[in-house]
Amino acid sequence: MSSPLPLIVDALEYPEPDRRWFEEWRQGNVSCVHVTIAVWETARETLDRIGLWRRKLRENADLVRLSTTGADIHKNAAEGLTTVIFGFQNTAPIEHDIELIETFRQLGVCVMQLTYNLQNYIGSGYWEAEDTGISSRFGKLAIEEMNRVGVLIDLSHCGERTTREAIDLSSRPVAITHSNPREYHAKVGFGEKRLKETEAIRALAERGGMFGLCPNRFMMENGVQTTLEQFCDLVAWTADLIGARSIGLGTDYCPGHPPSVRTWWRYAKWSRESAPHTTQAPHEGWQDWLRNPSDLNNIRDGLLRRGFSTQEADMIMGKNWARFFTESFRPQDAGLAEMPAQAERVAS
């Protein structure tokens, strides 16, 4: 069975789990979305987020279905369902407990970003003055464990040294789900350190990893003025660097949260600062060719006009992520082989 339409995969969104956003996915024939379900939450608090997400997926089973394999994206799409992948944008949920990596994997979490913006037990985020890398004993063990159980390592918000060292230390390909190349344009709303160095992008791709280009207005030099053509130029530049096979999309679309959540993403409980970086709601004020994920197919049109082949455009729009997720979520350990079955039981 195959999907009647080309796959569209968004490798990073952070919506509140609500039918409104699931409906946007269906309007745009979005086949699969990797959603962030926790960032600063402790293990206990993360259990609440998983419970909420599972309930919302169950209540909207006509639109969405959880996957822990990536392999069922085509099948779900053929049934008119968007496949949902659970991920963390930080390792706060695993605290300093090596066993929690497998435990959360059993609960369906297939992607873990090693750090959010700050230093944690594993590495350092892009917002620290000094990135201390994967220097801790726990950091090295945690990467090994993610490799073993089939948790895809995401480095999007990590600092330069942490990004480089994680690419080297991981025995399996890793991902940058939502960033852009710093060499192409450094002056973006989130700041140049949020963008990735050419050498890191090259090393990632050489080891089989995936780079998710980000059409978010805070991640492009011209902000909301960025045209579709300009974004497609950025895709072409990156394809020249590492090839179309290593590229996908990650919008960083984060709808449905109250304004206080944006302050919390930035300052959590570690600081008493309260100023968010913007007062604009995360799902508003996008460029007119990408008002929300239901417009994602516009990018495919843009890529074809820019000279990408149909095959290349389809790879970038979704086939690459679908293949990569399928490979990455497979446990190395035969004893963990039953894990993929969990997702379907939950979603049905």
Added chain:
Amino acid sequence: MSSPLPLIVDALEYPEPDRRWFEEWRQGNVSCVHVTIAVWETARETLDRIGLWRRKLRENADLVRLSTTGADIHKNAAEGLTTVIFGFQNTAPIEHDIELIETFRQLGVCVMQLTYNLQNYIGSGYWEAEDTGISSRFGKLAIEEMNRVGVLIDLSHCGERTTREAIDLSSRPVAITHSNPREYHAKVGFGEKRLKETEAIRALAERGGMFGLCPNRFMMENGVQTTLEQFCDLVAWTADLIGARSIGLGTDYCPGHPPSVRTWWRYAKWSRESAPHTTQAPHEGWQDWLRNPSDLNNIRDGLLRRGFSTQEADMIMGKNWARFFTESFRPQDAGLAEMPAQAERVAS
């Protein structure tokens, strides 16, 4: 009111809260003990430890009394009571929550060691291959907050860079409650990195901090063969370096735990390693002049024989720590002035 006997203060023990160990303190006229109540525990788990300790202190109110000021050591001693100070040997309990520092201070925790053996959100322990220092935003804010609320910063298990940087960053004097000078003898059971560099010891003392010398057999070159005279030579060497006023004792006596706890101290949940560094029970196999804290007064005799004046010996045995605790536990923030009253209400 003053104590009929010289003060004896032990700046670091980690007993299970049990009457047996409280009785040893009374046998030795130990006036005050800073006890570790948590090391790897999360905030929630730490609440359990606090609950257990408070119950045990209440049940043994004829022997022990909690203090959050240090100022009542003399008064308690005159009543035949050993003053107990609560401390953490890690900042795992505060997770990445700046507000938890004041919250645990309200619950009586007056000392926090910034790191145990490994890297955490604040700094790095001596057991990491690379000490990344106090490089994180949260680390700097946490030190400021401990200064504000009257939590004494302990650096005993921190790595070299973290130790140096914390001494510099803290606006109030800090402590090393249980270590020894590396320059004096580096080959000890716990390894030379557990000992402190001369420059750090000097900087600590220049800023008004205290150094707790450790007569634990794993912290001295000759181990259990170390004589009282050899330990007093070490005290004299350190007094020549920084003066008798900056020196105290911290035994690192940790009785009452099952063997599994020692594995947990070392490997917690961050690793699956299980080998403890020794199979010897932490409260057994000490040298004959210090079988347990009830023998602490032997050190006073040794210091007098070594040529220390009575005044100096009494300072090293307890007066220094009593003065330093009193200064260090005082909140800087006037709004927190009611905090010291908490302890007496609990203990009575």
